[in-house]
Amino acid sequence: MATSxxxxxTFDDSDTxxxxxxxxxxxxxxxxxxxxxxxxxxxxxxxxxxxQSQFHDYxxxxxxxxxxxxxxxxxxxxxxxxxxxxxRHVKEGExxxxxxxxxxxxxxxxxxxxxxxxxRSDCEYDDTPPDSWExxxxxxxPAPVFDISQTDGEPLPDFETEAKGQADELFPALLEAxxxxxxxxxxxxPRDWSYENAKGVCEYRPQGQPGVAVQVCENDADLAVxxxxxxxxxxxxxxxxxxxxRSKRELEAEAVGYIVGRYFELDTSGSAFYLAAWHGDExxxxxxxxxxxxxxxxxxxxxVSGGRR
Numbered sequence: 001m002a003t004s005x006x007x008x009x010t011f012d013d014s015d016t017x018x019x020x021x022x023x024x025x026x027x028x029x030x031x032x033x034x035x036x037x038x039x040x041x042x043x044x045x046x047x048x049x050x051x052q053s054q055f056h057d058y059x060x061x062x063x064x065x066x067x068x069x070x071x072x073x074x075x076x077x078x079x080x081x082x083x084x085x086x087x088r089h090v091k092e093g094e095x096x097x098x099x100x101x102x103x104x105x106x107x108x109x110x111x112x113x114x115x116x117x118x119x120r121s122d123c124e125y126d127d128t129p130p131d132s133w134e135x136x137x138x139x140x141x142p143a144p145v146f147d148i149s150q151t152d153g154e155p156l157p158d159f160e161t162e163a164k165g166q167a168d169e170l171f172p173a174l175l176e177a178x179x180x181x182x183x184x185x186x187x188x189x190p191r192d193w194s195y196e197n198a199k200g201v202c203e204y205r206p207q208g209q210p211g212v213a214v215q216v217c218e219n220d221a222d223l224a225v226x227x228x229x230x231x232x233x234x235x236x237x238x239x240x241x242x243x244x245x246r247s248k249r250e251l252e253a254e255a256v257g258y259i260v261g262r263y264f265e266l267d268t269s270g271s272a273f274y275l276a277a278w279h280g281d282e283x284x285x286x287x288x289x290x291x292x293x294x295x296x297x298x299x300x301x302x303x304v305s306g307g308r309r
Contacts, residue, residue: 088153
């Protein structure tokens with residue numbers, strides 16, 4: 001895969017930065033498509049999942065950019081954020097990691113543009129003056145951030161009020177998350193399990209919430225990741241009737257389990273991501289899959305984290 005041998009990406013030229021950030025993401029996706037078509041197990045895909053587990057609240061596009069520019073990154077923030085909120089300072093000579101930052105401005109209720117772009121557009125809306133328009137997302141701009149390894153200063157505060165990664169605590173928290181995720185959960189002892197070698201199953205119901213079942217096992221970490229995997233099916237794949245597409249989405253559920261498990265410090269390194277299931281998908285389709293993986297993992301992490309504080 002081309003990106004595996006590529007040196008760290010930099011976007012130093014302000015004149016070309018915007019276009020280069022877009023083209024770099026497109027190239028990474030195309031390389032992933034090529035690897036899908038070669039039907040191999042992707043270390044690059046796993047590397048992206050690792051970054052996504054560390055930056056679960058970033059978009060999939062931004063985690064791609066972080067991975068390509070600073071593969072070892074563990075926590076990023078802006079220059080002033082490091083200074084003002086954490087009393088840390090970016091080391092002299094460090095190169096910024098560029099991500100997409102949202103632009104929030106007043107929006108035309110009709111065309112959605114900011115006032116300056118609205119004036120240059122063909123939109124004829126003039127029912128209310130720009131000063132009265134509500135603010136919203138009007139675009140994105142390149143923004144520099146730095147990894148903690150590029151900074152010096154005070155240690156980061158310990159945000160944890162209890163140990164993470166202990167599956168005997170994580171699994172109950174995942175069970176509690178079922179109501180918020182709107183999924184019915186059943187934990188089945190081995191003697192009553194009727195799904196042969198499956199660790200878990202997800203049932204899509206025409207009426208009511210999807211239901212998942214997991215088989216009790218001695219490995220709490222594996223049980224937790226299995227439950228996340230089935231949650232992912234329930235959240236992502238309800239209403240998908242095409243058998244071939246459901247098969248393709250099995251990899252999405254596995255990836256969500258990997259990200260969430262890694263975030264809660266479980267060892268999910270044994271996961272294998274064979275991308276042959278995505279053979280024939282266009283780059284836009286794979287980008288959609290990455291977005292679904294990212295947003296679903298974020299939803300589960302946010303709900304479980306909130307319930308464990």
